[in-house]
Amino acid sequence: MFSGAQISLYPMSDDFIGVIMNALSALDPYRDRLRIETDDVSTLLVGTPDVLFAAMRDLFVAAAKTGTHTVLHATISRGCPGEPDDPICQTPALGGPLSPLAERKQQALAAVAQTPVSGQPTAAQFSLYTLGIDQHMDEIYGCIDFIKSSGVFDRSKNFCTKLRGDAGAIFATVHEAFVRFGPPAGHVTIDLTVSANSPTPL
Amino acid sequence: MFSGAQISLYPMSDDFIGVIMNALSALDPYRDRLRIETDDVSTLLVGTPDVLFAAMRDLFVAAAKTGTHTVLHATISRGCPGEPDDPICQTPALGGPLSPLAERKQQALAAVAQTPVSGQPTAAQFSLYTLGIDQHMDEIYGCIDFIKSSGVFDRSKNFCTKLRGDAGAIFATVHEAFVRFGPPAGHVTIDLTVSANSPTPL
Known part of the structure; x- marks a missing residue:
């Protein structure tokens, strides 16, 4: 398994370098x-x-x-067939067979409910892609069902789901x-955008 | 067919609103x-x-x-099974059967060669996802072959391909x-990041 993100x-500021350096x-x-690993486009x-x-x-x-x-934008991936296994990515969270969708939705909701509050109001949107399988929309619709109960669902948009909270x-x-949608050893990617302090009215 | 982008x-500037408004x-x-359609996260x-x-x-x-x-970041999609057909998206470019990969690579290279120069030096990276088909990596590797001959290939990175030019x-x-990789009526998405004027050394 190989997992990671670009x-x-x-920061929309003249001092974007300072904001980034302090956050690191x-x-x-x-x-x-x-x-x-960092270059001029992503880390x-x-x-x-x-x-x-x-x-x-x-x-x-x-x-x-x-x-x-x-x-923050992230291109997140796991299980890409073009990437080598890497010891730093080994985790029991992505082993075993694919359990029923209903069970995975419950596990996902329980995990979100236990998350500490950060105090930072945030908007986000993301697209989940489960690759190399015929029935990819079943996993995506199952995931959307979970998102709608997660407490941070804002609305469905074309090509993505929007969150707020x-x-x-x-x-x-x-x-x-x-981690819970798409086969455990399968190729799954996410295109994620997270935003704070936008001056655009909701 | 439905096609579009979020x-x-x-602009990394205190005047990000002004830069965006002038560019519109x-x-x-x-x-x-x-x-x-615009909201606080994307258009x-x-x-x-x-x-x-x-x-x-x-x-x-x-x-x-x-x-x-x-x-500029874009989440680009065509043929998503969850989206309705839309007359504004009709195009002969996405009809017909899937022709051989070698032929499509040549057509793609010819189209890039005819593109006018903008005068704006740019770095970019993108990931192509062909969804709902078993052999998704064949199309992706075919696309990567085309990119490597396109004149703007910079390097392969984890999860994406980087361009410069x-x-x-x-x-x-x-x-x-x-438009040329993945089935013409299939579900294809791209996660694209395009950057200019970065102060980070190459």
């Missing part, structure tokens, strides 16, 4: 469990999904708490969508 | 062929792929020419990837 942080210390608690994080989502959440919240309109619950919800 | 423009006039030549464009990509290119170039570090050739290359 992430980018966009939020990654420190996770650095021993991530491989990190690669390689690690298990739980560590990836916690690190993305803390990085985003650190930047958003400055009050700057800030967006506390950053903690939002990252927990997308994490659950990522 | 797009967001991120670049969409004017396309407004009669697009349906446009939906619905239309045929040729119009979508031309509109995204002109919007991005208009913002980037200010010299501000600017990023003129904005005109970059948007043309991603457009060709979108």
Whole structure:
């Protein structure tokens, strides 16, 4: 298994470099469990999904708490057939057979309910792609059912689902969508955008 | 067929609203062929792929020419089984059977070669997803072969392919990837990030 994300942080500020540099210390608690590579477009994080989502959440919240309109985008992937297995990505969360959809929805809701509050109001939207399987829309519709009960569902949009709420619950919800839908060893990706402090009226 | 994109423009500037507002006039030549809806996270464009990509290119170039570090992100989709057919999306470009991969690669290269130069140096990265088919990696590897000959290939990264060159050739290359790979009536999506004026050294 290989899992990770290409992430980018966009503070809409003349001081975007300062905002990003100050936020980076939020990654420190996770650095021993991530491989990190940066270029001019994005930063690669390689690690298990739980560590990836916690690190993305803390990085985003650190930047958003400055009050700057800030967006984090992430291209998240697991099980891509073109990527090698990597010891840093090994996790029991992605083993075993695919259990019934109803059971996975309940497990996902229970996990979101236990998430601590971050205090950062957040909007987000994401698309889940389960690849290389014929019945990909069954998994996607099952995931959408879970999202609608998650407490952070805002609305369905064309090509994505929009969330609104506390950053903690939002990252927990997308994490659950990522690990519980699509086959455990399958190729699953997410296109995620998370935004705070937008001046656009809702 | 339904095709469109959720797009967001991120100027890293205190005057991000001004940069976005000034760039929006670049969409004017396309407004009669697009349906446009905006909220606080993204703007939906619905239309045929040729119009979508031309509109995204002109919007991005208009913002980037200010010299501000600017990023455009787009979640692009065609043929999603959950979306209704829409007359504004009808195009002969997505009809007929799937021709051999080698033939499609040649057509894509010819189209990119004919693209006018915009004068805007640009970096980009994108992921192509062909959904609901078993052999999705064959189409993706075929597309990567085309990209490597396109003249704007920079390098393969985990989860995506990175491009560098003129904005005109970059948007043309991603457009060709979108319409020529995966079944013509199939569900194909792209997660696209385009960046200009980054202060990060290459």
